[in-house]
Every structure is written in structure tokens, then in C-alpha cells.
Amino acid sequence: MLRVLYSKIDLLVVLALIASTVGVCSVDSQAPIRLGSINFLDDSWASDMAFKARQHVWLGREAVFSYGPLYQWLWKWMLPLKPFSLGVVYKSLHLFPYCFSLLLIYLTGVLLLRGQPAWKRLLYVLALGVFASPGDGKSAVPVCALSIFLLLVQGLQDGWIQTAWRAGAACSVVTFAFLFSADSGMYSLATLAIVTLAAVSCGLPDLPKLRRVLRFALLAVGLLGLSMFVLNTVLARPLDFRFWIGSYEMVSNFRWLLPSPMPGGATLAFLATIALCWLIFLGAWFRRQPNSGKLTQEPVFLLAGFGVSFLCLQTAVVRSDWIHVLWGLFPTVTLAVAVLLGGTTQSASWLRAQTPIFSALGLTTIFGGLVLSHGQGLAALAWSAGAYSACPPDTYYLDQACLRADDFRRLSLVSSAIRTLVPASDPILVYPYENILGVVARRRVAGGVLQNYTAGGKYLTDRQLGALQQDKPPVGIYSADGYAFWPWPVDGVSNFTRTPEVWLYLQRHYKREAEPEQGVLLLLRDESRQARWRRDERELAAPRAIYRVKPGVPIDLGALEPWPENADFLKLRLTVRYAIWWKILKPSRLIVEVQLADGSHKVRPVVVQPNQASEIWIYPWRETQLTRYFSANPADWRDPALATPVSRLALRVIPIDWLSVMPSSIRVESVEAVGLGLE
Incomplete structure (x- = not known):
């Protein structure tokens, strides 16, 4: 009996950890949780995902986001069986992804x-699952998929039926990964391709083995196509590919829509970690043992593992803040630790046998220190477990949460106004991204994309606008940039400039009703406004040309005089040309420099899809003035004292960081002044 328990000690410890974690986070679930300053960007998508799951509104079907319906469904069942509240969401915010990561690591x-002793598997789980896991739920998916694919490929035998069920199992893993999140699905699909290529390269001298791998690959491709139709049928209709298109668009647009620089400390950690881990892979390659029965010493694992570790670094390369760097490095660390723990033999000397063990502990200790110091993993989980019998004196109670005064005022005022104006069955529109306002008011936030700032590219923009037009929310919430409070521009790019089509839809269909908080407007839908709305465009005297790009050197587009009297916006039509390397790194930042007639300058960072004809919209003056455009009277839209004419325009391209690719040229098609009005 004891021997059986010892052989399963890693599983027992994992189950005990999950049970204790759920228990601690669920103690006195009615007690409020104290929140710091609410992050209206990230907390909004998290709370809205949970709220939509309670309403059976599923991502991938009704709305698009990087996470999928499986993530929603699993999280829903991790929530306590209590009435939905903001406090319940925050208590489970880190609980589900951490427990899910722990299971995948196990x-x-x-x-x-x-074939390794049980204590090694236990050490693997404790070192990575408890201390070094960022606990995001997604970073462990590709490595788990890799281990499953290797098991399936290594067990291939002759016969189509035996190969078919293995290919079907691999396709099921990929499909479930897509249902979990779009990037997990893409990583898992690429991992399957990497494992297949590694198996082909290792089986080249052995023709029967090569035929088995190729048969597996052929069946996998066919079954993946079949699984797409099956999932289409479950979510909508057999020929409705919106789930797959939305997942692809969300992942592919992320690279140019939301790149961010890598801090200096993160750069050092990034380079040091991959150098150390890849040295471990290199050493294992020289000591590889084909057909040894130990997977981590097999050439197919070492080739595929290196490929997957390189692939997953994309998470850190594109959006390179500390959190994403840790998420991107975690698969590499996970595989390196597996190589160390699986590479020793019983015949080796004690020192030689224990050196990999101590190396694995050292690697996870250093990486785990970075994880904890940046508030991830156990640090985030410990915060979620904190609850109070009553709110501390410096906070205010709202929806089972203790909030700071500013957050309490805004959430309570706006949510109360929403509940007064909107029946519980009707949706609302939120711009730019504070969906948490709808969550507190218990009103569904409409849209084909979960948050507006991710609606980049034509497909996602059209899907967002189509859903808004279908739902026709009676009330909209508009928060203007430029105030001391939220919202802040994501990565410094104005919310209007990031999603001008959505802003114009809002301005065309809604009028101002009230301002419960400075810079936050309650808008009512006015169908007559759309019928009277007009947009006048006038091309300015800017040269149409192709400009070569040099880092930081301005591209002068010349004088824009005369500036039309009733012009409200600048619109540039251009194409930014990049070499193919931007698809594995990230594009640079394009800056639009606007000079006004009084000599002042406005610098506006923008986002542009590489190698695609794009429109850039710029509001040349203070963003706070955009609230005026929702007045029912067009005479109130412009403040003549602030609307100084635009006199000159220039472009500048600067690298985001050392991982940025500079464009080769910019083709400027036109520069236009746009004016809005009502008939």
C-alpha cells in the first residue's frame, strides 16, 4: 500500500495543493476582498469574461478575445456557488489559472x-508548479501539448486504424487548446508541426518509421479539418468559420497592435535564461541516447523541445513587459528542468548524479524569485486569499469588495445611472474598454470583440461594428482620454486613434445625456442623429510619395495650409513597408508630429498594420475636447479658442526596443482634413 502511495506521491501532492488552495481562497466567501487601485483595462476583460459566462455568452461565438469558451467554462465552475459579485470574481481571478497550470505541469x-523515480516527478511539480509557475494558465499549455504529441508519435505502429486514433488524439489536444485561448491553440498547432518534423528528421534512415510518421501527419491534417467543421457545428453552423478566423486575427494582429518595449532588467533576465537553458539542451544533445527509454534523452525530444522553447519566446518578444517575459520564458525553463531531472543514470557517481538535480533547483529558484517579485504565481494567489470581515476605514464597500475612494465613486455613480436607464435585459455600449462598469451594473456589454482596443484590422473592426448595429444598445458609456483618471491610452496611443471607426459609430448614433463623473458621459441612442449625420473630407496639399525610413529621422510632409475652418480631424492614408522579419520580431513605433499655427507641437504615437494600406486618424488638440462631439447641438462641438489650425505634418519612426524591426519605406497616399456635422 505504501509503495503504491509513494508511486503516486506527485499526484497526491498536486491534489492536496489544489484542495488547500481552493479552500483558503473560498474561506468566508461572503467576506469582502480589499482591492488596490482597479486596473480598468485588465480587470475589465477578466470580470466581463466571468459575467458573460454566467449569462451563457461565450467567447468565440458571441464575442472575440484572446481567451476562449473553454477558459470561461472552466473558470465558471471554479467560482463559488454564490450570487455573482465583483468580490467573488477577484477572489477567483488567480485561483483558476494557477490550479490549471498546476495540473498541466503535473x-x-x-x-x-x-521511468524516473517518483521523487523526481514530485520535485518537478514542486519546483515548477508551486514556486516558479507564473500561474497564468496559458504558458504551460504548449509544453503539455509537446509531451502528449511526443508520446503519440513515439508509439506509432503499422496500420491506419492504430495511427488514426493517435492522430485524432493529437487533433483533440489542438482543438481544446484553441477553445482555451487563441494563442494556446496557435502554439499547440505549431508544436504538433514541430514534433512531426522532428520525428521525420530522426526517422530518415528508417523508412518504415518514416512512413508511419508521414501517415500520422496525413491523418492529422485531415482530422484537423474535420474537427473544424465539428466545432463550427457546436458553436454555430458547419460552414461558419468565425471562431477560427477570429482566433487567427486576434493572434496575428497582436504583434502590430500591442507591442511594448522590454525593460533593461527584463532584457538581462531574458538573455541569461535562454542562454542557460539552451546550453542545457546543447549538453543533452551531445549526451543523447536514442532508444534509451528515457524521453528527455531522445533526439526527437531534444529537437522538438528546443523548437517549442524558441517558439514560445514570441510571448516575450512581442509584448515585452516583465509579466509577458516571464510567461514567454516559462516553457523554456520547464523543458530545461525536465532535461536535467531526466538525464541522470543510476550508474553515475553520486556527485555526477546530483549535479543536474542541484542545477534544476538553482534554475527554478532564480526564475521563481523573478516570478514572485513581480506579483505572479503564489504572490498573486496570496493576494486573492485576503478577505476582511468588514472594510478597512480607508476603503468603501461595493459588491463584496473594498474599494479606494476614487474607484468607489466612479463605479457606484456610473453603475447606478446605468441601472436607472437600462432594463436588466438590455445591453450597453462601453468605450473605450471599461467593461467593469457594466459588470457592476449587471448589464451585458455589447460588441463582437470583448474590448475595443483589440479590434484591430478590418475583420475584427467589422465584427465589432456589426454586433453593435445588431444589438443597438440603448445606452452608451464614453470615457474620454486626457483626464487624471481612467482611461489611459494603451501604450500611449490615443483610444480614438487606435479605434476611430468605433468612436465614429458612437458619435454618429448617440447623444449626450449626463456626466456622472468628470470625463465619463452617459449617452442615449438617437436614431435620427444617424440620418442627419455627415462627414466632409478635403484633401490637403501634402505630397504623394514613397519615403525611405531612417531611425528617428523625421519625414516632413510639408505645409498643410489652408486648414479648413470646420475641420475636426486629420486622416492619413499610407502603407508602411517591412521586411518579413517583423513577423518573428515586432514592428517599430510610428509617430505623427503635428505642428499648429501658433507654433506648438503635438506628438501622437499610432499603430499601423505592416504592409497594408491603412488609415490613421488624429485629433490634433486636447483629447478631453472629444466629449463635446456628443452634444445634440453641432455648434457646441468645437471650441474656437482651442482649435488652432494645423500648419505642418511630419512622420517619425523609432524602434520600440532591440527586438524591433525598422520599416524600409512609407508610402503616403493622402492627407485629409475631416469635418463632422448634422444636417
């Missing part, structure tokens, strides 16, 4: 360390 350890 499964990865079982598969990669087959």
Missing part, C-alpha cells in the same frame, strides 16, 4: 519523466 512531468 501531467507534463508524468509524461516527460516516465
